[in-house]
Amino acid sequence: MNKSSTAGAPPRRTIEIVNASLKRRYARERRFRALGLTAVVLGVFFVVLLFADIIGKGHTAFQQTYVRLPVTFDAAVIDPSGTGDPEVLRQANYGALIRAALREAFPEVTERREIRALGAMISVGAPSHLRDQVLADRGLIGTTQEVWLLADDDIDMLVKGHIDRKLPESERRVNDQTLGWVERLESEGRVAKRFNTIFFTHGTSREPELAGIAGALAGSFYTLLLTLLFSFPIGVGAALYLEEFAPKNRWTDLIEVNINNLAAVPSIVFGLLGLAVFIGIFGVPRSTPLVAALVLTLMTLPTIIIASRAALKSVPPSIREAALGVGASPLQTQLHHVLPLAMPGMLTGSIIGMAQALGETAPLLMIGMIAFIVDIPSGFTSPSTVLPVQIFLWADSPERAFVERTSAAIMVLLAFLILMNLSAVLLRRRFERRW
């Protein structure tokens, strides 16, 4: 009761006290809601900022500049003796064809240094493209064709507007002479941006215009596949045993605490462990999806075990009783009834664990996934790198063209992460069961 009221005054009715405090209570509620809304808005703002930045920087990487030149497939250069031997065709000097085409397009350029600068406009990967064309169609030999040649990354950046043409020459990566040539080619309609297939079909490279994520994608794929194959059965088995069969005593309590602790161990520690144990003791080849998967398995196991145990706990005990009641053995009870009901939850947990593993970088640096590997890995034991490590490597490269490739690779990684998390959500929705 209100102490300030005098002893003689009639006591205030409850409704008056309630009404007096109502305003304060609602004000508090409004403040709380406003705080929550602010937090959400801030979160969304930063996510949008992140995405806008990445997409803004990276979207140009999906296009690549090509220069169209009339290339004469000179038989004297490609196959002087006319044998048609594929080995000869493969060894031929296709760079000479491109240089010849350039000299023809710019006949006024005669000085040796300038001719070299002219040649630098075209990527060093262009000759092998010509070679592939010839190997595919021998009929080209002796003819002159208009060929789209891959431009060098500096030209690519210039065309995409990442190099400011108005800057003074001393501050510009492309000198006035080359800029003039490019503008001449542009005015002749010989420069075009086309969809960048190289980005999706090539491994990494020192040359930005030849660098792609295919190698890293394949490495990530093999690594994740093995990680799933290792961690899912072990995780589900461990969860099933701990939850349903193990006696509840101090030892199992200790194991449970340790599993929870493992989930919080910094991932680089797992990398060191992998280096010392898997590579050092067991001699697993380094830089391979196999050793990466072993390390990532250690890392994702706690996640999968914890999620699987939660899924098992959510299966109502009445189902177990029903099965035991008709005479199913404990293992039959688990395999026929409990496990199928817990499976969606287990899969959801595993997908989230896999998404974690897909984005993991630090432990993989420890086990050699950081090596510069151009080839696309062909199996579980071929040297490879993975997507996040590739991003790390590209982010370290000085060339302007790698900046957009870094962002593009991040976009691909994010797309896969979103896809995996989405499938986890859909799986949960689809199989969610109420009792």
Next chain:
Amino acid sequence: MSTTVEEMQQRSNAMTAAELAGGTESRATVGDVTVADPRMVCRDVDVWYGAKQAIKRVSLDIGKNEVVAMIGPSGCGKSTFLRCLNRMNDTIADCRVTGSIQLDGRDIYDRTLDPVSLRAQVGMVFQKPNPFPKSIYENVAYGPRIHGLTNRRAELDELVSTSLQKAGLWNEVKDRLEQPGTSLSGGQQQRLCIARTIAVSPEVILMDEPCSALDPIATAIIEELIDELRVSYSIAIVTHSMQQAARVSQRTAYFHLGDLIEVGETNQIFTNPRHKLTEDYITGRFG
């Protein structure tokens, strides 16, 4: 086990004090716990949950083709006792059972006896209907299948249909056997659980408050069904409803705080209880 009523009355008065003090001394049972033709024989059964004693020296027979009702206030141990009869208490980590429980002359807590085979002979129907989240057919066929009772599809079909007929559910579900068991109404689900139990052809069926989650109409159907099942099975039923005990059972056992207070013909228990506690309970003075 024959004590005079007077003696019992005195002891029960003494016990009320012990009870208040949380005593664990057991009380002798009034009435005859034995039957002429027993299927299950329980003698001096004690059950502990850790240090807490839930059942104190309970002896009770379950005869062939009879329904034994177990009544008593909440927490009196009747469900615990029921779950000892098919060793469902095995799943509780710190549960300990002593004394002897025999099924057809064989100790069910014998080391050589497999609880799986015991549960094939002593089926159980639970308080809340708990069909498997599978089809109606699969619910009934599951038991016979895991026990290998039949290998042929035709025999299994036959077994499913007779089990559903016995459970009085056949006419309602015969056209939708592939639908999930969980899509049925509560009463139908409980009858499906009964069909699932009798598909394994047990000798004894334990029912743990089978109607407590059902409406009166569904309850009436199940009660009728219990009466029909008595022809082929021994049934032990735990119930909170004294009317239900009076309607379906031939014998009634009254439990109180872990003791079996009184056993007798159902008619006698409800019309002429011999123990003060029984009388208090059935006349509604407590519980």
